[in-house]
Amino acid sequence: MKSQTDSPIIEVAARGLAPVIQLIGIYVFFHGHYGPGGGFQGGVLLAAGVLLLRMAVGFENSQVQVPSRKTLILCSVGALIFAGTGLVALLMGGNFMDYAHLPVPGMEAADIRYYAILFIEIGVTMAVMTALISIYDDLLGT
């Protein structure tokens, strides 16, 4: 927990396994329109990949992937993407979170809703992933 583990087996296994976990997370996130999955599950899987690296190779060595001081900023940006999409729809004359009123020229309302769902899922993924990494860093006390 405090520093890099002594066993090279754990380090090599974690470094090999973490990109696969993150690839599955990205697949789950982008496949949310067509099957079970979505932003929350994809974000938690992405966070699990980073947390595996944090546990295996130590706190300082895993700052390359997600820096510890940027996690809360990215979390705020993710929540802001979600709420901002709803607010833009509100300002353009629809209800809050009514994506059909988003100002996208040249698309019908159903397609705007399709891409707006994908856009807010990006916000959910960023917020959940970085929030979990931030909670882990805070629990570690560094």
Add this chain to the structure above:
Amino acid sequence: MQWQIEFLLFVILIIAALVALGIRNLLAAVVTLTIFSFMAALIMIYMGALDVGFTEAVVGAGVVGIFNVVAIFKTSRKSCD
């Protein structure tokens, strides 16, 4: 339907919950709670709620276990009640 599978899952769920309540070693309690979460996810998937089961498996059996282990390593290994 094959109610035996679901009955077995419920039995393992209740046993895992009781063991997690009664055990003194906190790390073993965390592992047992992970088993509890995974069994709950399997029951939800068996009932047809794929999204809920997926979320339960990822959150309950993955990240919450990591957080509990970190909290135990920052405090103490044994429960003192």
Add this chain to the structure above:
Amino acid sequence: MTVADLPPRGDIGAPIQQQVNPSGTDVAGAYYIEYAYRDTHTPNMVAVVLADYRAFDTLGEVIVVFAGAIGCFFILRRRT
């Protein structure tokens, strides 16, 4: 046996699936099942309900996670 007389799970002919609202219209799920693809062109109905029809619910979920991260930041993080 009372339990054995219950309909199987997910049975389309069960009495709970035949009910209508007190106002006389269909239950709310019937609208989502019928018009989810027409409204959003998204095949997964669960994603449509979570992110479009009930987006306010998902927004509250994200705010809860964000509030947890902020609380851990202010309580647990050491000043350097």
